[in-house]
Amino acid sequence: MQSGGGPFDLLNVLGDEFSRQFPNVTFEYQKDSFDNLLLNGPRLLASDNPPDIVLLPQLIDPARDGLVRSLDEYFEQFDWGSFSPSQLSQHRVSEQGIRGSGSLYALGLGYSITGVMYNKELAARIGMDIPPVTLDEFESLMAAAKENGILPIISLSPATFAHQAIFNQYLDPGAIADFIFLVPGATIDTPEGVAAADRLERWANEGYFNEDVNSLSYADQITRFVEGDGLFMFNGSWAAGDLDARMPGNAGFFVVPPLEPGKPPVAMGGSVPIVIAAKSSLPDVAAYFIDWLHSNPVARQIVADTSGQSPGGPSNLPAPTAEAGTLVQQMLEQAGYLSAEGVIVDFLGTATAGFFGNTLIPEVQRLVGGQTNPTDFSRALQEGYEASLDQ
Incomplete structure (x- = not known):
């Protein structure tokens, strides 16, 4: 195998x-x-x-x-x-x-489902006792963490999970599915896609990510999260068993909150x-x-x-x-919650192999590294996707 x-x-x-x-x-x-x-x-x-x-x-x-x-x-x-x-x-x-x-x-x-894992001890230090219910509230918690000397997000390279976490809340899930499933005419180069990229760029500019966001490995991301180097981490349910063993009782999880209260959450999964x-x-x-x-x-x-x-x-x-009380229990409960109340979409990177390696990875790195802007980023994703269809 x-x-x-x-x-x-x-x-x-x-x-x-x-x-x-x-x-x-x-x-x-x-x-x-x-x-x-x-x-x-x-x-x-x-x-x-x-x-x-x-x-x-x-x-x-x-x-x-x-x-x-x-x-x-x-x-x-x-x-x-x-x-x-x-x-x-x-x-x-x-x-x-x-x-x-x-x-x-x-x-x-x-x-699996993906979302936000958080360090409970660090969350208590900024007064976070319940998960945020909107993306703005989530962002406010990041600002509070930074003000208290806590790194808001520990992220591996590339920060594609962070990008899609935001992206999912802005675009129609059907449009995302069409793009991933290669439906003719599918596009994500839209005003909503640009707005999502703008928020990701703002998170980077505000210093919410680790300085080595464009070079950190998955294994090092996990280790640093376990050691308390960051409050939040975008990750999926596959990490729950490992985190329960390495930081028992100190890891929490919530699905990425929507833009508006009461709006169904959209999470990457599959x-x-x-x-x-x-x-x-x-x-x-x-x-x-x-x-x-x-x-x-x-x-x-x-x-x-x-x-x-x-x-x-x-x-x-x-x-x-x-x-x-385990993270595994939380993940299973949240999976049931999403199935009943929310929407699960696939990972953008699975659309085509060429799109993931040649476009999504470098463009997300460029955006969080300050080497492009949201409009050009959104256009580059669509152009790279369309080019990969011909490969």
Whole structure:
């Protein structure tokens, strides 16, 4: 199996448990970073001896190019019709290369949400006893933190999660989905997109980010957050289990608040596609493993305990349990809240591999580094996206 670091370490834990339950099946693990898998996943799948199972951040091109196996033949065998349609639609790709419909090429490895994690001890120092209910209130808490000598946001490079956290509150979720799913004519170069970029630029200019925001690694971001170097951190539910272990009882979470009170919150979320290589020699075993991730009680609990994510799967299965007061419990509760009251959209970077690596990363770095302006930034995102469609 091929996986990446950070949120993808979960796959190794699940693989070991599967081998414990089924000793005749063993796994060899290969690890790579999210960025490398996004850019080089198709090359890996096209190799002479690809892994049977791959965590693949970007699905459209490999599906369209026949590098991953369609899962349609397993749909009835494993009763995947009992899954929520929203779990499946993000992993469907049409013959025209548009996500959201067509054949099923993947299922998810856990279903995550992203938002704001905060250090409870630092929050108490600025009088924060409840999460903010609007984006303006959130910004006021950052200002209070800075006034008290506390770094408001500890962020890895690039600050794409911070960008999308703001972006999601300004744009229509349907327009975001169209952009990510490659619907013809989709655009994010709009006045709302410029306004979102303007707010991100203001956060950078106000000194709300760490000075090394354009060079900090994910692992160092986590370490510095655990050590109390920053009040807030944009991250996802996959980090919850690790933070519960490293700073028990001191980490809180809230979804990014909307622009106006009472407006439904919009959060980035979803799942990393887990696919079967078209050249796999054991596709039936791989398909059974993918179903097991969603339906086996022990596997479902591992997903929650290790990552704080929802395991997905059939809606009639009991939800995993979580210890009261843990960050994992908060994440599972907030996932339920978003499902009932809010909207979940995918990550902009999954639109195309070329857009993520060639446009989104450098342009966000340029914006928070003061090397571009919101109008040019918004235009550059759209132009880079359209150029990546032709690659």
